[in-house]
Amino acid sequence: MSTTTCPECAADIELEAGTEENEIIVCPDCGVDLEVTSLNPATVELAPMEEEDWGE
Numbered sequence: 450m451s452t453t454t455c456p457e458c459a460a461d462i463e464l465e466a467g468t469e470e471n472e473i474i475v476c477p478d479c480g481v482d483l484e485v486t487s488l489n490p491a492t493v494e495l496a497p498m499e500e501e502d503w504g505e
């Protein structure tokens with residue numbers, strides 16, 4: 450099992466088995482969206498904020 454650190458709140462995050470690169474995970478501590486950028490070593494970055502465009 451791979452562990453990494455949340456770049457937002459520095460919490461330890463365990464990547465679940467089967468997690469793939471580029472997968473979006475949610476920090477269990479602060480709830481921020483994180484993108485898995487590498488699996489070996491486990492690395493996550495803040496996921497780009499997707500702004501919902503509700504249109505008109």
Ligand SMILES: [Zn+2]
Binds near residue numbers: 458480
């Ligand atoms: Zn966090």
